[in-house]
Amino acid sequence: MYTNRVMGDRAWGCGGERWLRGARDASCGGAHAAPAALCKCASAAKEWNRAHCRGSQSCDIGQKKKTVFVCCTLGYNTVNLFMSVPMPRAITASSPRKKKQKGTKQKKSVTLLITLIRTRVSISSRLQPVLARVRCLCWRPSCCAIWRESLDLSFILLYPDLHSDRLRRLRPSLGTQATSTPQRSRLAMADREGSQLWVEKYRPRKITDVTHQDQVVSTLQRAVTESAGRGELPHLLFYGPPGTGKTSTALALVRDLFGVQNLRARVLELNASDERGIKVVRDKIKTFAQTTVSNPVPAKHGDTRKYPCPAFKVVILDEADAITIDAQTALRRTMEAHSKVTRFILICNYISRIIGPLTSRCAKFRFNSIPMHAMMGHLKGIAKREGVDIADDTLRSLIETSEGDLRKAINTMQSAHRMHSMTKGSLDMDMISAVACLIPPRVLDMFDAKTAEVGLTNSEVRKVVDEIVMDGYSVSQLLSQYGDRLLKDDGCDGIRDMNDLQRSAVAVILADAEKGLNDGCDEKLQLYNVASKISRIAGMKDNVEGLLKIQAI
Amino acid sequence: MWIEKYRPQGLDDLLSHQEIIATLRTLISNNRLPHLLFCGPPGTGKTSTILACAKEMYGSSFKSMVLELNASDDRGIGVVRDQIKSFASTKRIFSSGVKLIVLDEADAMTTAAQMALRRVVEKYAANTRFCIICNYVNKIIPALQSRCTKFRFGPLPADDVRKRVLEIAAFESVSISSDGLEALLILGKGDMRRILNVLQSTHLASSGARGGEITADAVYSNTGAPHPGDVKAAWGWLLERTFPDSSAKLRTLMQDKGLALGDIITELFPLVSTSSLSKNAKMYMFESLSDIEYRMATGSLEKLNMAALIGCCKFASAMNAGSFSL
Numbered sequence: 001m002y003t004n005r006v007m008g009d010r011a012w013g014c015g016g017e018r019w020l021r022g023a024r025d026a027s028c029g030g031a032h033a034a035p036a037a038l039c040k041c042a043s044a045a046k047e048w049n050r051a052h053c054r055g056s057q058s059c060d061i062g063q064k065k066k067t068v069f070v071c072c073t074l075g076y077n078t079v080n081l082f083m084s085v086p087m088p089r090a091i092t093a094s095s096p097r098k099k100k101q102k103g104t105k106q107k108k109s110v111t112l113l114i115t116l117i118r119t120r121v122s123i124s125s126r127l128q129p130v131l132a133r134v135r136c137l138c139w140r141p142s143c144c145a146i147w148r149e150s151l152d153l154s155f156i157l158l159y160p161d162l163h164s165d166r167l168r169r170l171r172p173s174l175g176t177q178a179t180s181t182p183q184r185s186r187l188a189m190a191d192r193e194g195s196q197l198w199v200e201k202y203r204p205r206k207i208t209d210v211t212h213q214d215q216v217v218s219t220l221q222r223a224v225t226e227s228a229g230r231g232e233l234p235h236l237l238f239y240g241p242p243g244t245g246k247t248s249t250a251l252a253l254v255r256d257l258f259g260v261q262n263l264r265a266r267v268l269e270l271n272a273s274d275e276r277g278i279k280v281v282r283d284k285i286k287t288f289a290q291t292t293v294s295n296p297v298p299a300k301h302g303d304t305r306k307y308p309c310p311a312f313k314v315v316i317l318d319e320a321d322a323i324t325i326d327a328q329t330a331l332r333r334t335m336e337a338h339s340k341v342t343r344f345i346l347i348c349n350y351i352s353r354i355i356g357p358l359t360s361r362c363a364k365f366r367f368n369s370i371p372m373h374a375m376m377g378h379l380k381g382i383a384k385r386e387g388v389d390i391a392d393d394t395l396r397s398l399i400e401t402s403e404g405d406l407r408k409a410i411n412t413m414q415s416a417h418r419m420h421s422m423t424k425g426s427l428d429m430d431m432i433s434a435v436a437c438l439i440p441p442r443v444l445d446m447f448d449a450k451t452a453e454v455g456l457t458n459s460e461v462r463k464v465v466d467e468i469v470m471d472g473y474s475v476s477q478l479l480s481q482y483g484d485r486l487l488k489d490d491g492c493d494g495i496r497d498m499n500d501l502q503r504s505a506v507a508v509i510l511a512d513a514e515k516g517l518n519d520g521c522d523e524k525l526q527l528y529n530v531a532s533k534i535s536r537i538a539g540m541k542d543n544v545e546g547l548l549k550i551q552a553i
Numbered sequence: 554m555w556i557e558k559y560r561p562q563g564l565d566d567l568l569s570h571q572e573i574i575a576t577l578r579t580l581i582s583n584n585r586l587p588h589l590l591f592c593g594p595p596g597t598g599k600t601s602t603i604l605a606c607a608k609e610m611y612g613s614s615f616k617s618m619v620l621e622l623n624a625s626d627d628r629g630i631g632v633v634r635d636q637i638k639s640f641a642s643t644k645r646i647f648s649s650g651v652k653l654i655v656l657d658e659a660d661a662m663t664t665a666a667q668m669a670l671r672r673v674v675e676k677y678a679a680n681t682r683f684c685i686i687c688n689y690v691n692k693i694i695p696a697l698q699s700r701c702t703k704f705r706f707g708p709l710p711a712d713d714v715r716k717r718v719l720e721i722a723a724f725e726s727v728s729i730s731s732d733g734l735e736a737l738l739i740l741g742k743g744d745m746r747r748i749l750n751v752l753q754s755t756h757l758a759s760s761g762a763r764g765g766e767i768t769a770d771a772v773y774s775n776t777g778a779p780h781p782g783d784v785k786a787a788w789g790w791l792l793e794r795t796f797p798d799s800s801a802k803l804r805t806l807m808q809d810k811g812l813a814l815g816d817i818i819t820e821l822f823p824l825v826s827t828s829s830l831s832k833n834a835k836m837y838m839f840e841s842l843s844d845i846e847y848r849m850a851t852g853s854l855e856k857l858n859m860a861a862l863i864g865c866c867k868f869a870s871a872m873n874a875g876s877f878s879l
Binding site: 215219222223232233234235241326329330332333336337339340350352356357359360361362363364365366368369371403476479480483484486487488489500501503504505506507508510511512514515518519544547548551 | 555
C-alpha cells in the first residue's frame with residue numbers, strides 16, 4: 001500500500017496530514033461536503049508548502065514518472081489513498097479498490113478520484129467530455145502546490161466516479177426503477193443530507209422546463225404532442241457548447257414520450273464512459289435497434305399524465321464526438337435500416353467531429369449559450385429553494401464567469417455554498433472565484449501592467465511569468481481572462497493604450513498560445529512567449545510591418 | 554421519417570443522374586450487368602439506385618438473390634471468405650440469372666478484406682455481380698476499382714431537387730415560400746437526404762408558430778446556419794469598425810442568433826474572395842481564416858479565436874490601405 005509511504009514521506013509533513021485528516025472528516029459529511037472540506041485542507045497544504053517547500057526537492061515520489069494519479073476513496077470512515085502510475089486509462093477504468101468493512105453494508109458513499117495530470121495532452125483529447133461533467137473540480141492548482149512542486153504537475157481534478165451505473169444511480173431522472181430498495185433509501189438519505197448534486201436535482205423533467213432553448217423546445221414539443229404518435233420523429237443531432245441543456249433535453253424528451261415506466265424498455269443511453277467502439281455499434285446498438293418494440297407498460301396508479309408512447313425506441317448517444325470514426329461509419333446504415341423501430345439522438349459539442357454521412361441523416365439542432373437573463377432566473381430559483389444567500393451583483397459576475405454554461409454556474413454555486421456554509425453572511429465574489437478557480441483581477445492587472453511596460457528586459461519577463469506560474473494559476477485560464485479584457489475593453493491600462501493593430505496582434509498571439517496549450521505544450525514556455533511578445537508589441541505603436549511580422553511567426 | 558417514406562421505389566422514381574439510369578437500364582435489359590462501383594457524396598441516391606435496380610431485376614425473389622452488407626455488419630476478411638464466398642459460389646435451383654451482392658459503405662472495409670475480394674469478384678462472375686458503394690473512391694484499392702464499372706454520383710442539380718421538394722411539400726401539405734425553398738437548396742448542397750431532414754424538422758418547428766409557412770429565416774434558424782445577410786454585415790464591421798467596437802457587435806450577433814464561430818468562418822470564405830481587398834490582403838485573410846479554422850477544429854477556445862479573427866481582419870484592412878506585405 002502506498003499510503004504509508006506517502007504518509008511517511010517528509011513532503012507530507014504537517015500539510016499532508018492535515019490534508020488527509022480533512023479528507024477523512026469530509027468522508028463523514030455526506031457526498032458533497034467532501035470536496036469542500038478537501039478544498040479547505042488543501043489550502044492549508046498550500047500555506048505549508050509556501051513556507052517549506054519552494055524550490056526544494058523534498059519529495060521523491062515518482063520523480064521520473066510521467067503521470068501520477070492519486071485515487072482517494074472516501075468510505076464512511078476510511079480513507080484509502082493510493083497511487084497508480086502510468087496512463088490516462090485510469091480515468092475511465094476508475095473502479096476503485098474496495099475495502100471490505102465488517103458489519104456495514106454501506107461500503108462507500110461516493111468515490112472521488114483525485115487526478116493529477118502532468119501534461120494537458122490527455123486533457124484535450126480524452127478528458128474533455130469527462131471534464132465537462134466534473135463536479136467541484138479545480139480548486140486552484142496552487143491548492144495542491146505540494147504536488148506541483150515535487151512532481152511538476154499542473155492539474156488536479158476531483159470528480160465523482162463516472163462509471164455509468166454509478167452515474168445512473170446519481171441521476172434520478174433515468175432508471176430509478178433499476179435501483180434496488182437499499183440504494184433508493186440511500187439516495188433518499190443523501191437527498192435529506194442535501195448532498196445531492198443540484199445539477200441533477202434541478203434537471204428539467206419535462207421538455208417545457210428546459211431553460212432558454214425556445215427554438216428547440218417548441219420543435220420537440222410539437223413532436224411530442226402531435227406527430228410522434230404517428231411515428232414521425234426524425235433522428236436528432238443536438239450540438240452546442242457544454243452546459244446548455246443538450247442531455248437534459250434528450251432525457252426530458254424520452255420521458256415525455258414514453259413516461260418513466262417505459263424508459264428501460266425503450267431507451268438505450270450510452271455516453272463516453274461506456275465502451276463505444278465498433279464492436280458495441282455492431283452488437284449492442286444493432287441488437288437493440290433491431291428488436292421490435294414491446295407493448296407499453298400502463299402508467300402507474302396516480303400518474304395522470306398521458307404519454308404518446310409511439311411505437312419506436314430511442315438510442316441516445318451522448319458525447320457522440322468521442323465515438324471513433326470507424327464506429328460512426330458503422331452506424332450509418334444501422335440508423336437507416338432500422339429507422340422504423342429506432343430513432344437516434346446524437347449529442348455532441350463539436351459537430352465537426354461527426355462524419356458527414358451521419359449529420360446528413362439527422363435533423364440538427366444547435367443549442368445556444370444561455371444568456372444572462374435566463375441564467376439569472378434559473379439560478380435565483382435554485383438559490384431560493386436551497387437557501388443560498390447571494391446578492392444579485394455576485395450572481396451576475398458568477399454568470400459572467402461561467403460563459404453560458406448553466407451546469408458550471410450551478411456547480412460553482414453549490415460548491416461555494418457548501419464551502420462557506422459555516423460562515424455567516426452572503427456569498428461574495430472572492431468565495432466564488434476561489435471555487436471556480438478564476439484568476440484574481442490583481443494578478444491580471446499585474447500581468448497587464450508589466451507586459452505593457454516598454455523595454456522590458458528578458459529577466460523581468462521571466463520574473464513575471466515565474467511569479468504567476470509559481471502561484472499555481474492555470475495559464476489557459478489566464479489567457480482566457482486576458483482575452484476577455486481585450487475583447488471587452490475594460491479595466492486594463494496596458495490594453496487601453498494599444499491601438500487597434502496592436503490589439504489585433506495580441507489577439508492572434510493569444511489564440512496561438514491557447515492552441516499550443518491545448519496540444520499539450522509547456523505552460524511556462526507558452527506564457528514566456530506571450531508575455532515577451534506582448535511587451536514587444538507594446539513598443540511598436542506605429543510600426544505596422546513589425547506587428548505583422550510578430551504575429552505571423 | 555420522410556427520408557424513408559419518400560425513398561425511390563423503382564428506377565423511374567429516381568431523381569436526376571439520367572445517363573447512369575439509362576445505362577443501367579440497358580445493361581439490365583440486355584442481361585449484361587457488369588460489376589458496379591458507385592461513388593459520390595452522401596445523399597445523392599447511390600443506395601437507392603442499386604436497390605431500385607435489384608427490385609426491378611428480381612421482383613419477388615429479391616430476398617433470396619440479393620446479399621446486402623454494410624458497415625454495420627462485420628466485414629473483415631473472415632466474412633469475405635465465408636459469407637460472401639458461399640453466397641457467391643452457390644446457385645439457386647429454381648431461379649435463373651445472376652445474384653447480386655451489394656457492399657454498401659465499402660470505404661470502411663479493411664484493405665485485407667478488399668484484397669481477399671479481388672479474386673472472389675472474378676471467379677464467381679458467372680453467377681454473381683457485385684455492387685460496391687462508397688463515398689470516397691480513393692479508399693477502394695485500385696485492383697477492385699479496375700474490376701468494376703465506375704459510376705460517379707455528383708451532387709443533385711438544384712432544378713431536380715426543387716421539383717422533388719415541391720412534390721413532397723404538396724404531398725405533406727407543407728407550405729413553403731420561394732426564399733425558403735432557395736435557402737433549403739443552398740444549405741442542402743445537393744444532398745437530398747439532408748434537404749428532406751431539414752424540411753421535416755423545419756416543418757415540425759414552424760407549422761405551429763408562424764402560420765405554417767416555411768421561410769428562409771425559419772430554415773436558417775432551425776439549422777443554426779448563419780443567415781448570409783448577417784455574415785455580410787459582420788464582414789463589414791470587421792473591416793471598418795475599431796477593435797472593441799467590432800468585438801462587441803460580433804459578440805451580440807453570435808449571442809442573439811446563436812451562431813458558432815466555425816459557421817461564420819465557412820461563410821466568410823466566399824465573401825473574402827469576392828471582396829475588394831488587395832491581392833496581398835486577400836491572401837493574408839485566407840491564410841488566417843484557415844489557421845483559425847484549424848485551431849477551432851482541435852477544440853481551442855472560441856473566445857480567443859474570435860479575437861484572432863477580428864485581429865486578422867484589422868491587419869487585412871491595414872494591408873489593403875497601405876502597401877504592407879509579409
